[in-house]
Amino acid sequence: xxxxxxxxxxxxxxxxxFATVRLFYDKKSATAEAYVDSGAFYSIxxxxxxxxxxxxxxxxxxxxxxxxxxxxxxxxxxxxxxxLGEEHFPSTIGFSDELxxxxxxxxxxxxxxxxxxxxxxxxxxxxxxxxxREHEG
Amino acid sequence: MAVEIxxxxxxxxxxxxxxxxxxxxxxxxxxxxxxxxxxxEEKYPGKYLAIWDYExxxxxxxxxxxxxxxxxxxxxxxxxxxxxxxxxxxxxx
Numbered sequence: 557x558x559x560x561x562x563x564x565x566x567x568x569x570x571x572x573x574f575a576t577v578r579l580f581y582d583k584k585s586a587t588a589e590a591y592v593d594s595g596a597f598y599s600i601x602x603x604x605x606x607x608x609x610x611x612x613x614x615x616x617x618x619x620x621x622x623x624x625x626x627x628x629x630x631x632x633x634x635x636x637x638x639x640l641g642e643e644h645f646p647s648t649i650g651f652s653d654e655l656x657x658x659x660x661x662x663x664x665x666x667x668x669x670x671x672x673x674x675x676x677x678x679x680x681x682x683x684x685x686x687x688x689r690e691h692e693g
Numbered sequence: 694m695a696v697e698i699x700x701x702x703x704x705x706x707x708x709x710x711x712x713x714x715x716x717x718x719x720x721x722x723x724x725x726x727x728x729x730x731x732x733x734e735e736k737y738p739g740k741y742l743a744i745w746d747y748e749x750x751x752x753x754x755x756x757x758x759x760x761x762x763x764x765x766x767x768x769x770x771x772x773x774x775x776x777x778x779x780x781x782x783x784x785x786x
Contacts, residue, residue: 563727589773607759658777
């Protein structure tokens, strides 16, 4: 069973899992999409989404993180509202202009404890389910 | 967040005072992008697209895409899509 599903996107012959999300910050919101990366701890969004939210990237909590290619970059963490489908919850999202790729990345921290992602490469489909939390009954 | 559904496919956010697509409508736009990736790879590699209702309302290489979209449609929250360059797409594997 799943609550949402996103067909993989084909860029240059490579099928990749993207999901549409909305972020809410200080009475502004942005609608964007992100590459779902279960190997990433933090979500990292770029300057375009930050501009849409009226967010000063460097005002967040500074973290140095290592990318899969070995580079170290600075990411600034911000608390904000996160929405995928009908699922709304507060989250911590990283912003950086050092990623050097235009994609936003959706990582595990404060997201994967609320939503479960299933990557079905055979069907080329990303399935997303809400995680029922005990204290929410 | 307080929203009102309009025309069955938009949410009017009373905090931002802007229209945004409902989830169902946004999924249609997402699939529309999926159907046009070959065309976008050719026309817009390395560019951001601001999309509203199956129409590209702004194209840019950075935050200016949002400003241009707001200039054209100040009443909406556009759907921002990034079209990778071929080199970037390889990074996805």
